[in-house]
Structure formats: structure tokens, C-alpha cells
Amino acid sequence: MNEKRRFRQRLKDFDLTLPESKKEYNRMLFTPVAQVYSGITRVLSFGRDAAWKRKLISLLPEIPEPRILDLACGPGDLSFLLALRYPSARIEGIDLNTDMLDRAASNLARMPGNIQERIHFFPGDMNELPFNDGEFDIVSGGYALRNSPDLGRSLAEVHRMLKPGGYAAFLDFSRSSRKHTGRLQLGLLSFWGRLWGRVYHGNPEVYGYIAESLKSFPDQAEFLRLLEGFGFSPVHYLPRMFGMLRITVIRKN
Known part of the structure; x- marks a missing residue:
């Protein structure tokens, strides 16, 4: 059995309904993805990923010297955009996958010195974050929450770490609350991704x-209800790519 076939079989052995299993699945899955992440993200989004991320950041309010946490930071795209948006921000970027963090560190090394000094990348689990309550003004995530091993726990952590009135900003795939439309969206995403x-x-x-x-992530209406249940108020909720992605900005009550 060749290496690619072994890797494919190992992926099939994980039970994504179990938090620890999904966590290890994500840790393993994103190792080969890290090498081509920026390119494949452009391909999968028809070249729109960077524009969506810029739009997400533009919807956040002016905050002097914010403290920012970027969940599942990958190669650091959102972290760098946030550093440009907030020239005095201090930004922590976390990711489960060390190969992704290596890419982020490599990208950071090519940034101007004033950005390098303000961003710190390190390994971390969005369900067990080593920060104090109310430590951050902003929490961000690009394609992060959908990959959480335990979505409720992740949202509780985001709420815990945000200051009162703090903001969270997420870009992720989404599916319609309408049954037939949701099925069509899943079918298109499955074909395109595969x-x-x-x-x-x-x-x-x-x-x-x-x-x-x-499939196991809340649909659009369920997701909004879930956010409100965890103590957030929606600020912006914008569809992209015919509703198959959503830009979500929320505020801690």
C-alpha cells in the first residue's frame, strides 16, 4: 500500500462525532494541506478568499491598541490583515497543526519589523485556551469553528476570553436552513472539494x-440561535458564494 493510500485509509478510521477523534483528524489532515494552503484556498474560493477576509476585517470597529486572538490561524492570513487594520494591536495566533504554524512563522519572517513584533504564533486548542477571562478585545477565525471538535465548548471559550462588549469575527462555510437548498449546497461543495x-x-x-x-455543523438559522444562546449579539451576518459561506461578526453581551 503506497503512502497516499495509507493516509486516506487512516483518515477513514476516525470517528468525527467524537471530540478527541475529530481533534486528531484535523491535526493529521492539515499536514499535507499546509504545503499548498494559500493556493488551494484561492482555487476553492474562485479567487475570492482574500477579498472575503478583507471584508470581514473591515466590519470590525475602531479599537485603540486591541488585544486579538486568531483561532486556527493557519498560515496567518487573518493575523496579518488584523495587524494592518490595527497598527497598535497585539495578536496571538493559535493552530493545532505544527506544519501550519511553520508556514505562519515563515510568512511572518517576511513581514515588516513592526508587524513581526506584534504577532505571536503558537500551538493551541481552541477548546482549551491558556488565557485569562476577558483578556481580548477581538477573537477571529477563518474556517475555524466548523473544525472545532466541540463547537459549544469553543463558543464558551470565545465568550470567556472576550472583554464585555468585545467582538468575534468568523468566516466559514455555511448551509441554508432550507432543506433542499442545503442539500444542493452540500452536494456542490462535496464535488468541488473532492x-x-x-x-x-x-x-x-x-x-x-x-x-x-x-453536515454536522448548525445550519444558518441554528447557528445564529446558538450564538445568541452563548451570550452574543449578531452585528453582521453576510452571505457569500450563493450562501455557501458566511461572514459573521458578533458582540459579547
């Missing part, structure tokens, strides 16, 4: 996971 998983890695499961993870 196609490019095969092209980039010889393994359709790598990006087919996007649709699989979305």
Missing part, C-alpha cells in the same frame, strides 16, 4: 471533508 483533493493530493477526502464537516 475534485481538487484528487488533483492536489490524489485523495478526494482531503477537501471532501469540507462538506462532511458541514
Whole structure:
């Protein structure tokens, strides 16, 4: 059995309904993804990913010298945009996958010195964050919450770490609350992700996971109710790519 086939079989052995299993699945899955993340994200989004992230950041209010936490930071795209948006911000970026963090560190080394001094990347689990209550003005996440092993626990952590009145900003895949529309969106995402998983890695499961993870993620109406239940008020909730993605900005009550 070749290496790609072994990797594909190992992915199938995980039970994504179990938090610890999903956590290890994500840790392993994003190792090959880290090498091509920026390129494949552009392909999967039809070149729109950077614009969506800029839009997300633009919706946040002016805050002097904010403290910011970027969840599942990957190669650091949102962290760098936040550093540009807030020239006096201190930013912590966390990710489970060390290969992603290596890419982030490499990208950071090419940034101007004033940005390098304000961003710190380190390994971390969004369900067990080593920070004090009310420590951050902003929490961000690009394609983060959908990958959480325990969404409720992640939202509780976000709420705990935000200051009263603090903001959280997320970009992620989404599905309609309408049953038939949601099925169509999942089918399109599955086809598109599996196609490019095969092209980039010889393994359709790598990006087919996007649709699989979305099946167990709350639909649009459920997600808003969940956020409100955890003590957040919606500020902006914008659809992108025919509703298959959402830009979400919320405020801690």
C-alpha cells in the first residue's frame, strides 16, 4: 500500500462525532494541506478568499491598541490583515497543526519589523485556551469553528476570553436552513472539494471533508440561535458564494 493510500485509509478510521477523534483528524489532515494552503484556498474560493477576509476585517470597529486572538490561524492570513487594520494591536495566533504554524512563522519572517513584533504564533486548542477571562478585545477565525471538535465548548471559550462588549469575527462555510437548498449546497461543495483533493493530493477526502464537516455543523438559522444562546449579539451576518459561506461578526453581551 503506497503512502497516499495509507493516509486516506487512516483518515477513514476516525470517528468525527467524537471530540478527541475529530481533534486528531484535523491535526493529521492539515499536514499535507499546509504545503499548498494559500493556493488551494484561492482555487476553492474562485479567487475570492482574500477579498472575503478583507471584508470581514473591515466590519470590525475602531479599537485603540486591541488585544486579538486568531483561532486556527493557519498560515496567518487573518493575523496579518488584523495587524494592518490595527497598527497598535497585539495578536496571538493559535493552530493545532505544527506544519501550519511553520508556514505562519515563515510568512511572518517576511513581514515588516513592526508587524513581526506584534504577532505571536503558537500551538493551541481552541477548546482549551491558556488565557485569562476577558483578556481580548477581538477573537477571529477563518474556517475555524466548523473544525472545532466541540463547537459549544469553543463558543464558551470565545465568550470567556472576550472583554464585555468585545467582538468575534468568523468566516466559514455555511448551509441554508432550507432543506433542499442545503442539500444542493452540500452536494456542490462535496464535488468541488473532492475534485481538487484528487488533483492536489490524489485523495478526494482531503477537501471532501469540507462538506462532511458541514453536515454536522448548525445550519444558518441554528447557528445564529446558538450564538445568541452563548451570550452574543449578531452585528453582521453576510452571505457569500450563493450562501455557501458566511461572514459573521458578533458582540459579547
